[in-house]
Structure formats: structure tokens, C-alpha cells
Amino acid sequence: MKFVVQVRLFPTPVQEAALADTLRLCNDAAALVSGVAWQMKVFRNYDLRAHSYGELKGMGLSAQPAQHVIKKVADAYTTVRAQVRGKLRPPLAKPIAFRPDAAQPFDDRCLSWQIEVRTVSIWTTGGRMKGLRFACSDTQARALAVHRKGESDLIHRDGLWLLIATCDVPDADIIESDAFLGVDLGIANIATTSDGERHCGKHLNAVRHRNRRLRRRLQVKQTRSAKRLLKRRRRKESRFARDLNHRISKSIVTEAARTGQGIALEDLQGIRDRVRLCKPQRVTLHSWSFHQLGRFVAYKARRAGVAVVYVDPAYTSQECSACGHVDKRNRPDQETFSCTSCGFAEHADVNAARNIASRAVEGRAAVNQPHVA
Known part of the structure; x- marks a missing residue:
């Protein structure tokens, strides 16, 4: 590698x-x-x-x-x-x-x-x-x-x-595991694991909103000094996002290696073209490099010998990780998950991460299942 x-x-x-x-x-x-x-x-x-x-x-x-x-x-x-x-x-x-x-x-x-x-x-x-x-x-x-x-x-x-x-660097031997650490990528929280750890919530969004407001004011001015400052700030914001993605991915991979688990990620290819969001959410979605974060997790996992699998993200935020019931009403708001069938309640991102981990386990079991003629 x-x-x-x-x-x-x-x-x-x-x-x-x-x-x-x-x-x-x-x-x-x-x-x-x-x-x-x-x-x-x-x-x-x-x-x-x-x-x-x-x-x-x-x-x-x-x-x-x-x-x-x-x-x-x-x-x-x-x-x-x-x-x-x-x-x-x-x-x-x-x-x-x-x-x-x-x-x-x-x-x-x-x-x-x-x-x-x-x-x-x-x-x-x-x-x-x-x-x-x-x-x-x-x-x-x-x-x-x-x-x-x-x-x-x-x-x-x-x-x-x-x-x-x-x-x-020679590739490390990938350690096969039957357990997976699910990772849910989102807007309010950049990454949430099935163990309940949430990375970067309100503070990060406050910094991103401040940067966006400053960038908008500089773009309106159209002066040479404003353009120079915009160029410097673009690089500063890029370094900020890259550093934060490195720290988040390192934390995820370290936890997976410590507990002997693999890592389960959502297959988000083409997500920007598929999802329909309100304007403020669209700005937030397009201003953060989720693809970069996924790449950092993947290459750090390879160096640590941790298996990485990708699962279908459909309905992970609406499905109950306790009983499997899927319903839009299970998400009354962004943070809350409350199952209308069994009454199970959990933070919405943690529930989604557990669904991602479960799908990885089910997928691995299906692959390893012996063929019956």
C-alpha cells in the first residue's frame, strides 16, 4: 500500500x-x-x-x-x-x-x-x-x-x-471477524458508531456556518484583497476538514482494532444525486468531504489489518435496530428514534449505526453460508 x-x-x-x-x-x-x-x-x-x-x-x-x-x-x-x-x-x-x-x-x-x-x-x-x-x-x-x-x-x-x-508499505493481513463496528455518516454528526460514540456535532457545524457566512461576505465584495483572502481561506478550510477527517477515521479504526471488529460503512456512492434535502441541508451536505472520510477509514483499516465492508444504506435511519420495524414515524425529529412497534428508543444516529453493523454481519453470514445443492 x-x-x-x-x-x-x-x-x-x-x-x-x-x-x-x-x-x-x-x-x-x-x-x-x-x-x-x-x-x-x-x-x-x-x-x-x-x-x-x-x-x-x-x-x-x-x-x-x-x-x-x-x-x-x-x-x-x-x-x-x-x-x-x-x-x-x-x-x-x-x-x-x-x-x-x-x-x-x-x-x-x-x-x-x-x-x-x-x-x-x-x-x-x-x-x-x-x-x-x-x-x-x-x-x-x-x-x-x-x-x-x-x-x-x-x-x-x-x-x-x-x-x-x-x-x-506491505499490506497487513486482514483479520476476519464476525462482529462489525457500524459507522453512520450524517450532517448533524459527521460520524456515529454503533458503540454510541458521536464525532463532531454542534461545534463543528458552528465553525462551518461561520466560515460560510464569511465566505459569502467576501464573495459579495469582489475586491482584489477579498479574492486573496478567499483563496487563503479556501486552503485553510480544506486543511481543517482534512485534519478532522484524519482524526475521526483514526479514532474509528483504533476502536475497531482494539475490540477485534471489522468496520461497516454505508455505500454512499452517488448520494448527492439521490437525496432530496432543503436548501440549508444541501449546503451542509455538499460542503463536507464524506468521500474523503471514507477513504481515510479504508486505508487506515488496511494498515491496521481491519476488514471493511460496505452495506446498502436504504432505510437505516427508519429501521428499528431492536425489532426491525421500518416506518417514517420512527423518526419524530433529527435526534430521536422511537419505534412505533416495540417502543424501543435511542439516539437516531446510534440506531442507524447499529443497523449498518447488523447488515454487515448478515452479509458476511450469507457469504460464508455453505452451498446446498
Whole structure:
């Protein structure tokens, strides 16, 4: 299983200037190669080398960085063509452009890590730069030392210098279990487990509403400063959501591993197209990445050896987890579940999570049932 480790670099002013010149030259070279590819209709990596390698060497790039620039351009065109075929974007009308500070990949010939002293040695346009400090956690350091594989990307983002390395970790053996921890994803509570734990309710929604009001006011102003602030806030809100999804998914997977259970999730593919909600709820639904949370749970579970299954979410919020009775009247309001048949009462999200867990158990039993001729 592949995952990335992001570390922050702490260059001196001289080192920062060298890194900036390196990124600028590499992306100028990428723009040149992109123009050649567009003009000659040649998009394969090895074909592009024949048409552009000499010019890149003349610009001051060494052999390995020049080849990485060509490969970056070829990969960009491959990605765009795949998006066009999948109707995710219209066909290109001009060559692909590269920002002056766009990410640049480095392999082990251009970049070496000294994990123990937290420094890297990296190729720059001014020569090999040694002793460039970086910071990371002990867990990230162990992952870099043991599992790092392939290229690392140099990125300049929001005034910070970052290195993103790819780590390849062997998949853990999945532990089969007959019990499942059901997880209900919702609007009032982002995630609720069948054990009764609810993640992020009123406080999170208050933060999201505040961000939405501020974003609306800035969008109305239409000034340059408002647009700059909107751009910064977009990234801040994205980091906030990502961090929170990481913490929620870690808590869910840790609890499942501790109790020896698998994890049962709702199959929510296409949920935004299926559900009908009032306008305030639509805004809330579309402003949170439930898909990202599901992906985080899935990959953390794989690393921990926890089984993950997906179940049909239909009527989980209306079905009684005690007797199985399904009725709209079982949900008198958002928080309350009160069965009209047996009288069972529980928090609505907890009841739904228990239904999800039960469906996972039933599905596993049906799969394991011996075939009778």
C-alpha cells in the first residue's frame, strides 16, 4: 500500500533563493517541452526526449532533472487525455501551462535523505545543496527510513517549502471477524458508531456556518484583497476538514482494532444525486468531504489489518435496530428514534449505526453460508 509523507523544509535565505531558482527553471523548461509536445503532437516520454532534451541541457538542467521535466510534461498530458475521455473536462485548446512554483519530482540521484540528522541533499541550479534541514515526527521518520520508495516532490505552497515522499508499505493481513463496528455518516454528526460514540456535532457545524457566512461576505465584495483572502481561506478550510477527517477515521479504526471488529460503512456512492434535502441541508451536505472520510477509514483499516465492508444504506435511519420495524414515524425529529412497534428508543444516529453493523454481519453470514445443492 502506498501513502505519502509530507515534511517541511527550513532553508536559509541563500538556500531558499537556490530552491526558488531551481523550481522556476524546471517549470520554464516544462512550459517549453509542453509547447513542443503541443506543436508536434508528440506526447510520449521517450519521443519527447528526442525533440527537447538538448534544449533543456542548454538551459542549464542536468541530465536527471531534464528527464524528470520531460516525464512531468508527458504525465500531465496523459492525465488530461484521461479526463477528456472520462468527460471530466473539455478537450485542450492550448498547451498545458506550468506555474513558476509548480511541484518538481526528484529521484535518488538528485535527492538524498539523512534521516538521523534531519537533513537532505538536493540538486539545484547552483549545484548540489547539502545540509538542508527538514522537520517531521518520529513516526514519519521511521516510515521514510524503512518504506520510502521512488520519487519525492519539491513543493512551494503558501510560503512554505515542502518535500512529499512516497512510501510503499506491505499490506497487513486482514483479520476476519464476525462482529462489525457500524459507522453512520450524517450532517448533524459527521460520524456515529454503533458503540454510541458521536464525532463532531454542534461545534463543528458552528465553525462551518461561520466560515460560510464569511465566505459569502467576501464573495459579495469582489475586491482584489477579498479574492486573496478567499483563496487563503479556501486552503485553510480544506486543511481543517482534512485534519478532522484524519482524526475521526483514526479514532474509528483504533476502536475497531482494539475490540477485534471489522468496520461497516454505508455505500454512499452517488448520494448527492439521490437525496432530496432543503436548501440549508444541501449546503451542509455538499460542503463536507464524506468521500474523503471514507477513504481515510479504508486505508487506515488496511494498515491496521481491519476488514471493511460496505452495506446498502436504504432505510437505516427508519429501521428499528431492536425489532426491525421500518416506518417514517420512527423518526419524530433529527435526534430521536422511537419505534412505533416495540417502543424501543435511542439516539437516531446510534440506531442507524447499529443497523449498518447488523447488515454487515448478515452479509458476511450469507457469504460464508455453505452451498446446498
